[in-house]
Amino acid sequence: xxxxxxxxxxxxxxxxxxxxxxxxxxxxxxxxxxxxxxxxxxxxxxxxxxxxxxxxxxxxxxxxxxxxxxxxxxxxxxxxxxxxxxxxxxxxxxxxxxxxxxxxxxxxxxxxxxxxxxxxxxxxxxxxxxxxxxxxxxxxxxxxxxxxxxxxxxxxxxxxxxxxxxxxxxxxxxxxxxxxxxxxxxxxxxxxxxxxxxxxxxxxxxxxxxxxxxxxxxxxxxxxxxxxxxxxxxxxxxxxxxxxxxxxxxxxxxxxxxxxxxxxxxxxxxxxxxxxxxxxxxxxxxxxxxxxxxxxxxxxxxxxxxxxxxxxxxxxxxxxxxxxxxxxxxxxxxxxxxxxxxxxxxxxxxxxxxxxxxxxxxxxxxxxxxxxxxxxxxxxxxxxxxxxxxxxxxxxxxxxxxxxxxxxxxxxx
Ligand SMILES: C[S@@+](CC[C@H](N)C(=O)[O-])C[C@H]1O[C@@H](n2cnc3c(N)ncnc32)[C@H](O)[C@@H]1O
Numbered sequence: 001x002x003x004x005x006x007x008x009x010x011x012x013x014x015x016x017x018x019x020x021x022x023x024x025x026x027x028x029x030x031x032x033x034x035x036x037x038x039x040x041x042x043x044x045x046x047x048x049x050x051x052x053x054x055x056x057x058x059x060x061x062x063x064x065x066x067x068x069x070x071x072x073x074x075x076x077x078x079x080x081x082x083x084x085x086x087x088x089x090x091x092x093x094x095x096x097x098x099x100x101x102x103x104x105x106x107x108x109x110x111x112x113x114x115x116x117x118x119x120x121x122x123x124x125x126x127x128x129x130x131x132x133x134x135x136x137x138x139x140x141x142x143x144x145x146x147x148x149x150x151x152x153x154x155x156x157x158x159x160x161x162x163x164x165x166x167x168x169x170x171x172x173x174x175x176x177x178x179x180x181x182x183x184x185x186x187x188x189x190x191x192x193x194x195x196x197x198x199x200x201x202x203x204x205x206x207x208x209x210x211x212x213x214x215x216x217x218x219x220x221x222x223x224x225x226x227x228x229x230x231x232x233x234x235x236x237x238x239x240x241x242x243x244x245x246x247x248x249x250x251x252x253x254x255x256x257x258x259x260x261x262x263x264x265x266x267x268x269x270x271x272x273x274x275x276x277x278x279x280x281x282x283x284x285x286x287x288x289x290x291x292x293x294x295x296x297x298x299x300x301x302x303x304x305x306x307x308x309x310x311x312x313x314x315x316x317x318x319x320x321x322x323x324x325x326x327x328x329x330x331x332x333x334x335x336x337x338x339x340x341x342x343x344x345x346x347x348x349x350x351x352x353x354x355x356x357x358x359x360x361x362x363x364x365x366x367x368x369x370x371x372x373x374x375x376x377x378x379x380x381x382x383x384x385x386x387x388x389x390x391x392x393x394x395x396x397x398x399x400x401x402x403x404x405x406x407x408x409x410x411x412x413x
Contacts, residue, residue: 007046007074013113014068015105015132018045019150022207023182024052027191028101030174030210031148033057037098040065040143042089043136047075049101050082063097065089090119090139100144104136106152125167128160137192138167145171145196150178153188157222157369159377165223171198175216176205177225188370219368220381226367232360232411234383241384242345242352244317244376247336248287248309249302250294262286267309268332272318272339277357278398280316280328287335308344309335315343315352321374323366325356329395341376351388354395358407385410 008016019027028049033039036059041049044064054062062082064075072086108131109117120126123135133152140147155161155168156175173195182189191205202216202225219229248269250256257269269287270280291303308314310333317327319339329349336342343352355361361382369378390406 004046007068007070009068009070012111013107015107016045016068016071017103017106017183017185019048019103020182021048021052023150023178023205024049026205026207026209027148027150028052028056030176030191030205031099031146031193031195034060034098036060038063038096039099039101040095040097041102042100042140042143043067043102043105044075044084045071045103047078047082047084049103050075050079053101054079054081063095088116088119090116090123090135092139092142095143097144098146100140100147101149102140103150104133104140107132125161125164127163130160130164134161134164137164141168141171141194145194147192147194149192150182151190151192153177153190154371155223156190156225157378158371159375162221165218165221168192168194169218171196172216173197173199174201174203174210175223175225176203176210178204179206222368224367225370229367230360230363230413232364232383232385232413234411235386236384237380238352238355238382238384239380241347242343244341244379245304245308245344246302246319246376247316247338247340247342248289248304249300249338250287251297251299251301253337256288256294257285258288259284260286265289267335270316270330270334270336270340272320272337275316275318275326275328275336275340277326277400278328278353278395280330280334287337289335302338308342309333313349315349315356317341317343317356317374319374320372321365321369322372323370324362325365325374325379327353327356329353341374341379348392350392350395354391354403355382355385355407357395357400357403358391359400359404360407360411360413383411 038061039053040063042065044066050062064082064084065087067088069086072084120135123138125138126135155164171194174193176191178189200215203212266286267289270283274281274283294301294303313331316330316336394403
């Protein structure tokens with residue numbers, strides 16, 4: 001007799017992360033099952049969604065597909081009444097169902113087999129660095145106008161998923177946050193319900209059930225799960241004034257960092273955790289900056305040019321967010337590591353530092369981009385105020401209150 005996880009043969013390559021059974025039940029509570037017709041789980045794993053649907057309405061026809069034969073074998077044991085097939089759901093045909101349920105596969109594009117990637121990349125939502133789940137959900141929407149699935153939450157705001165957001169927005173009925181530990185992986189997850197009623201409801205779902213909290217809307221191209229999504233008015237965008245670039249990517253810190261004393265060619269460095277608002281804590285680490293040697297290394301390294309680091313002043317921003325931004329002006333020609341962003345451009349560094357540390361910009365950012373890592377492309381879309389009086393001076397004085405006031409005035413809010 002197979003144990004409950006025997007069918008999981010390749011989590012990384014096939015994105016096999018089964019849905020906890022309590023969550024299947026609570027997710028099904030949020031929708032109305034059809035009285036009759038067909039319910040399909042196109043990535044059914046061991047068939048747990050189909051089994052729960054069957055318990056609720058035994059009259060429904062059940063279809064389950066999965067690319068993995070071991071998954072289909074496990075599903076046969078769980079739901080013998082279902083029609084189950086080993087098949088790749090991304091291969092198009094004219095199958096249609098009254099409802100699609102489940103949890104799509106999560107596979108990063110670089111882990112997809114070439115043939116699989118080529119197939120997935122024919123979908124309109126397969127752009128940039130999206131995970132396989134994006135084209136898979138697009139396929140689910142082709143299979144039925146009603147879909148109820150659990151999903152990673154990265155599509156809500158990450159820039160790679162802009163096409164995906166546009167694709168689901170017209171049909172979005174409910175997005176509900178799931179508890180932090182709903183899955184073994186520590187990623188944010190949501191329940192997504194697609195329905196022609198498209199009520200754009202927002203809420204949270206846990207073992208107690210669904211609590212609705214308001215509406216979810218696309219604001220500036222991203223979905224926010226907040227009550228308020230602050231709008232900042234500016235004449236231009238941050239990305240038109242300067243760029244944020246990642247620090248040195250050197251691979252093994254153990255190999256390239258040391259605690260001194262420095263020898264010729266070593267440079268001052270810092271990590272994201274040392275970047276505080278307005279100043280950088282003293283780091284006792286030095287970087288053996290040897291671009292030629294570093295570039296010869298694999299995997300990926302990115303020493304970048306000295307011209308980015310070796311300047312009288314620049315802004316250094318911590319790259320992990322916790323939904324807040326922390327940055328400082330570096331005047332010691334540091335070569336920050338990849339857990340930081342570095343500014344490049346002619347604008348006053350203290351002005352940028354003040355903007356990014358200010359309360360209005362943090363409210364704008366936190367409501368839109370809850371992901372744990374700051375993305376430069378997202379910050380490049382920050383509206384840049386037409387008037388900037390007082391911002392740089394307040395930042396230079398590390399005067400948070402004065403800064404917030406100056407930035408509010410600058411944006412007229
Ligand atoms: C996240 S698991 C979800 C399994 C099940 N629906 C559940 O919720 O427990 C995703 C499933 O997709 C299957 N899968 C991966 N690529 C697939 C494809 N192209 N077509 C169909 N199934 C696929 C995997 O084998 C895995 O069982």
